[in-house]
Amino acid sequence: MLGKQTFDQPSVAKGAVATTTVLLLTALLTGALIYALTTITSLTYQVHHHRKYFAAMSEIEFQINRIAEQLRQNSPEALELPTTTIVTETPLLGRNDAPLTHFTIEVASLELPLSVSQEYLRYPALLSLPSAHSTNLSDQYLSSMLSTMFNRKLEDFSPSYFPQVVISSQCDLTITEAVIWHHGNCDVTLSGDIGTFNAPLLIVIEGGDLNIDGLGVLWGLILLLDRRDLREPSATFSHGTALRGAVVSNVNYQIAGQTTFNHNVLKQLQQSSYLAKIIPVPGSWHDDIQ
Structure with a gap:
């Protein structure tokens, strides 16, 4: 009996080592997979977020340029502005009393907590008037x-x-x-x-x-x-x-x-x-x- 017990112990030990190795490899692979999935998810979110940001920024810039072109010939009161847009107007006088108008256009995004403001100056192509002299x-x-x-x-x-x-x-x-x-x-x-x-x-x-x-x-x-x-x-x-x-x-x-x-x-x-x-x-x- 003693000889038989001595003969079986190495096999049991080898099996335990193999099982432990498999479990460790499985754990490592699982951890690596979880890390990879987490990284991919994070990158996917960042890419999606960046796309949303650039899309929102592009839309805001388009709206600002469109409003500025309308302000070239109109007052803010004459425009139909969305609720996400604020336009302030300040009359000024330039050289030789040339009529100038300073505008600040602020547009906010509907998708993201993002807003952009840009100032503009409206002025006449005829900057100075001739005199009789x-x-x-x-x-x-x-x-x-x-x-x-x-x-x-x-x-x-x-x-x-x-x-x-x-x-x-x-x-x-x-x-x-x-x-x-x-x-x-x-x-x-x-x-x-x-x-x-x-x-x-x-x-x-x-x-x-x-x-x-x-x-x-x-x-x-x-x-x-x-x-x-x-x-x-x-x-x-x-x-x-x-x-x-x-x-x-x-x-x-x-x-x-x-x-x-x-x-x-x-x-x-x-x-x-x-x-x-x-x-x-x-x-x-x-x-x-x-």
Whole structure:
């Protein structure tokens, strides 16, 4: 009996060791599997959360840009804003009393505790108005006229500067709610007024003369633009026609006919919605993640 017992003990011991080894390996594999599943779950959550964050941020940025474009011509009260949006408005005065408006747009996400705010400045494309004295001054003033009125050098002044502009090949002065830009001579016969005191025009005649006849009054600002300064452009208003506003040029020019400088007409023009521009204030973007 003793010999038999001595013979069986190593087998039992080996079996116990094997069982223990299997259990340890199983435990290790189970732990590794749990860790892997936990890691995968965490990564999946992070990826999903990041996707939700970027989707929410993209939607907020879209809404802010959309609202800013609407504010270019409208007040916040005129917009249908969602409950997640707050817009504040502050009127300001710029150089030479140019009308400016400061806006702060804040949009919150419906999906995440996230909001973004951005400040904007609305200003007129016609930054400074000419005076009755400044419409007929020295060559030095004339050459700096574009810089004074539009904050643009001659080489940078083009139709794209204006937010709403029509390049009229036929010199159609009946266009409203946009700057009229014409290349070459412009000959127009009036059969009534063009523009009004409350809705004056901005007309750019590049490289040509303006000749108005017929019957009627033209309300607004006429810019005779010359890039080569090889000749003196002219604006002529025949008997029966008149201008209420101003004629300006970046070079010496000639003017004939009944023209009456009217500062109030120019002020109305400066405040026209089609001349309004809006830009984001640098460094004003801010996000808030709770």
